[in-house]
Amino acid sequence: MITLHHVPQSRSMRSLWLLHELGVDFEVKTYPFDKSLRAPSYLAKSPAGRVPALEIDGDAIFETGAITEVLCERFSPEVLGRPAGHPERAQWLIWVHFAETISQHAAALTQQHVALREDHMRSPIVMKLEAARLAKCYAALETRLAGREYLLDGGFSAADVSVGQAVYLARFFAHLEGFDAVAKWYARITERAGFKAALPAENEKLFSETFFPPWELSAC
Numbered sequence: 001m002i003t004l005h006h007v008p009q010s011r012s013m014r015s016l017w018l019l020h021e022l023g024v025d026f027e028v029k030t031y032p033f034d035k036s037l038r039a040p041s042y043l044a045k046s047p048a049g050r051v052p053a054l055e056i057d058g059d060a061i062f063e064t065g066a067i068t069e070v071l072c073e074r075f076s077p078e079v080l081g082r083p084a085g086h087p088e089r090a091q092w093l094i095w096v097h098f099a100e101t102i103s104q105h106a107a108a109l110t111q112q113h114v115a116l117r118e119d120h121m122r123s124p125i126v127m128k129l130e131a132a133r134l135a136k137c138y139a140a141l142e143t144r145l146a147g148r149e150y151l152l153d154g155g156f157s158a159a160d161v162s163v164g165q166a167v168y169l170a171r172f173f174a175h176l177e178g179f180d181a182v183a184k185w186y187a188r189i190t191e192r193a194g195f196k197a198a199l200p201a202e203n204e205k206l207f208s209e210t211f212f213p214p215w216e217l218s219a220c
Contacts, residue, residue: 008200012052
């Protein structure tokens with residue numbers, strides 16, 4: 001049995017979406033967005049106390065890029081994955097891992113807008129910088145997606161899942177206006193049943209708003 005350890009609207013949604021796309025049997029253990037991931041039993045699976053962790057064949061795997069590679073190599077090397085020696089292997093790896101470049105900026109903004117409890121802890125400067133960095137990521141995607149329906153010429157893959165989930169989180173902090181190719185690609189991939197199955201239930205949502213704009217510099 002495959003078990004995914006998951007916090008809704010976090011990076012682990014990436015692995016959840018991929019599991020749905022793969023069509024394999026799995027179960028999900030859901031955690032709140034709190035310190036419950038610091039329990040010794042969970043740290044044995046993910047030593048930094050973060051999600052996702054994936055249990056498979058008696059092993060625990062952490063880091064979304066590693067999970068994506070393991071799952072694709074095992075269950076869909078030629079369709080959702082690109083095996084070693086495939087002409088698209090390098091591009092597949094690049095975009096699977098570019099998802100984390102986007103996610104680090106979305107995570108910083110999640111901390112600013114959601115995790116920090118007192119207004120004096122929040123930084124309008126950090127908010128503006130991280131939102132601008134997300135726009136730089138969108139620009140990179142815009143260039144890649146010009147003339148393409150998906151990130152790889154060979155069609156939809158786990159690279160689209162990985163980056164698509166990162167953009168799902170990024171859109172809480174930076175709009176896609178002005179990035180037409182990205183917006184069309186995002187609309188296309190989020191119509192998939194796998195994406196919809198990975199969305200949180202109403203009572204599981206981490207974000208209380210659909211968009212969190214940067215604060216004005218006078219806010220603090």
